[in-house]
Amino acid sequence: MTRLAAEGLSAGYGQTPILRDLTLKVPTGAITAIVGANACGKSTLLRCMSRLLRPSAGRVVLDGRPVQGIPTRALARELGMLPQSPIAPDGITVADLVSHGRHPHQGPLSRWTAADDAAVATALEATRIVDLADRDVDQLSGGQRQRVWIAMALAQETDVLLLDEPTTFLDIAHQVEILDLLVDLNQSRGTTIVMVLHDLNLAARYADHLIAVRAGRVHAAGHPDTVLTEDTVRQVFGVACRILPDPTSGRPMMLPLGRHRTTADPSHRKDAP
Amino acid sequence: MLALVVAGVALTLVTGPSLTPPLDVLRVLAGQEVPGAGFAVLDLRLPRATLSILAGMSFGLGGAVFQTLLRNALASPDIIGISAGASAAAVLAIVVLGWSGAAVSLLAVAAGLLVALLIFGLAWRDGLAGARLILIGIGISAMLDSMIAYVLSRAPAWSLQDALRWLTGSVNGATLGQVWPLALALMLLGGVLLLRRANLEALRLGDDAAAALGVPIAREKLVTVMAAVGLIAVATAVAGPVSFVAFLSGPIARRIAGAGRSPLIAAALVGALLVLLGDYVGQHLLPARYPVGVVTGALGAPYLIYLIILSHRTGRPA
Numbered sequence A: 001m002t003r004l005a006a007e008g009l010s011a012g013y014g015q016t017p018i019l020r021d022l023t024l025k026v027p028t029g030a031i032t033a034i035v036g037a038n039a040c041g042k043s044t045l046l047r048c049m050s051r052l053l054r055p056s057a058g059r060v061v062l063d064g065r066p067v068q069g070i071p072t073r074a075l076a077r078e079l080g081m082l083p084q085s086p087i088a089p090d091g092i093t094v095a096d097l098v099s100h101g102r103h104p105h106q107g108p109l110s111r112w113t114a115a116d117d118a119a120v121a122t123a124l125e126a127t128r129i130v131d132l133a134d135r136d137v138d139q140l141s142g143g144q145r146q147r148v149w150i151a152m153a154l155a156q157e158t159d160v161l162l163l164d165e166p167t168t169f170l171d172i173a174h175q176v177e178i179l180d181l182l183v184d185l186n187q188s189r190g191t192t193i194v195m196v197l198h199d200l201n202l203a204a205r206y207a208d209h210l211i212a213v214r215a216g217r218v219h220a221a222g223h224p225d226t227v228l229t230e231d232t233v234r235q236v237f238g239v240a241c242r243i244l245p246d247p248t249s250g251r252p253m254m255l256p257l258g259r260h261r262t263t264a265d266p267s268h269r270k271d272a273p
Numbered sequence B: 001m002l003a004l005v006v007a008g009v010a011l012t013l014v015t016g017p018s019l020t021p022p023l024d025v026l027r028v029l030a031g032q033e034v035p036g037a038g039f040a041v042l043d044l045r046l047p048r049a050t051l052s053i054l055a056g057m058s059f060g061l062g063g064a065v066f067q068t069l070l071r072n073a074l075a076s077p078d079i080i081g082i083s084a085g086a087s088a089a090a091v092l093a094i095v096v097l098g099w100s101g102a103a104v105s106l107l108a109v110a111a112g113l114l115v116a117l118l119i120f121g122l123a124w125r126d127g128l129a130g131a132r133l134i135l136i137g138i139g140i141s142a143m144l145d146s147m148i149a150y151v152l153s154r155a156p157a158w159s160l161q162d163a164l165r166w167l168t169g170s171v172n173g174a175t176l177g178q179v180w181p182l183a184l185a186l187m188l189l190g191g192v193l194l195l196r197r198a199n200l201e202a203l204r205l206g207d208d209a210a211a212a213l214g215v216p217i218a219r220e221k222l223v224t225v226m227a228a229v230g231l232i233a234v235a236t237a238v239a240g241p242v243s244f245v246a247f248l249s250g251p252i253a254r255r256i257a258g259a260g261r262s263p264l265i266a267a268a269l270v271g272a273l274l275v276l277l278g279d280y281v282g283q284h285l286l287p288a289r290y291p292v293g294v295v296t297g298a299l300g301a302p303y304l305i306y307l308i309i310l311s312h313r314t315g316r317p318a
């Protein structure tokens, strides 16, 4: 079953085409990870899917309706999006920033309700930033700030959540924590999650569905077992690699091979002269 | 805030060349005949105070909207040339074309809108870039200012008096007839802006984040910019470009309202207070009488310099 899909999508900035006739389906209620080289169009794809960018051809469909035809506010109640580089206004507190997530649920004259309070409180707890609520966002570390933005997207309480690199700036512990949090969300509320990730191993481990993008097109899509192969990595990233089974999850695990240090080199051994 | 504004009004109503007892002022306002006070209070001071408040609110609101939308304190309409556009057109109409009255004001409003369109047009590149717009605006503002200076230097004496108010802004000789168009503009355009407070706050998160929160970016920017420009232009047409009121109100209001709240209402009140008190200082507290724009200009200029130095240090416009 598919609620969200892109059909023959082409898009770009000015004259430069970035996405070329891209078609994909996002499985509902699952976690999808999008991977691909820098500048291949991942953010552009997410921006088209959340209607931040108007495609030059093709369309994005949500529940059978083209998203271009859905009023912006109504769309924002069904589909949330965390952009790659949002801006925190000077001096704003964590709680105030997260409260912005309630924006699409409020009219120009309607008041803040208990439901709004509850949504913000839940988002703060889920991202474990309750203690930071009164701090200035400017004064947080990169990882803390990233969790604040995710909390804002959670407070929006949408069925579909798109996240552009939610784990950038995070140390490995916080990366895993955020991904676990997204799995929790997916399991408890059935939220459909689409995220751009750069770490292929984490993507293969956490995603139910993996999409590899290359030069504005879908190069491969499907279960991580079928998508994360030595061929795909070479074609998409131009990197040679070895794929081994992840001993804990059984999912594929990728070891990149550069030009150096790829063979057992005796000089690296402790007992070498 | 509101109490301060009321106190300011009371002060201006009481003070003139001679002090009117507050009781007499109240009696005049209640409609009684008070010999020696009726004319001064009703025909001179009341319109002056009302105009100060309305113009101040318009400048404050318009300025705060620009600063919020472009995420930059320098992006105020009096810095980026919109007020200068209205002034230049007015001076030209008075001195060269010999116009007067409402025609001048209408032309000033039109010119303000036109300059706004010009600046936005020149700065547009796949969306609005704040820093670009500010640099272009400051350049255009300087051009317009030198044009005003040139026209004034060749102005015959009889039109100089009328044209000079367009340089710094003044509420001298305010009449109730001037107040109505401004009150109407403030109610309509100010209402439009206040209803959009939450959207404006969301826009501060960046276009993508705001759109993801359900703000129709393009439409919202167009409507708010047009409403803000309209307010500024009408207020400028009535009171002249009262220097730096638009520029100062936003940052002060932001301090008062707090970073997480919309500063628009506070900005309107701060603007009203600045014009009201600036005029009071110019009229009664300085050795000679100065128009309000001179006083607010003296307040705003140091702040402008401070912001420019700050943006040099950090390498980006503050």
Ligand SMILES: Nc1ncnc2c1ncn2[C@@H]1O[C@H](COP(=O)(O)OP(=O)(O)OP(=O)(O)O)[C@@H](O)[C@H]1O
Pocket (backbone or CB within 6 Å): A013, A018, A036, A037, A038, A039, A040, A041, A042, A043, A044, A045, A084, B126
């Ligand atoms: N606002 C913009 N204006 C013009 N070109 C843009 C804009 N945003 C992105 N591009 C260009 O579009 C191409 C694709 O960018 P996009 O941000 O979609 O890449 P990405 O796959 O998300 O890369 P990354 O992994 O670095 O985030 C790049 O060549 C980029 O330079």
Ligand SMILES: [Mg+2]
Pocket (backbone or CB within 6 Å): A042, A043, A044, A084, A164
């Ligand atoms: Mg990107």
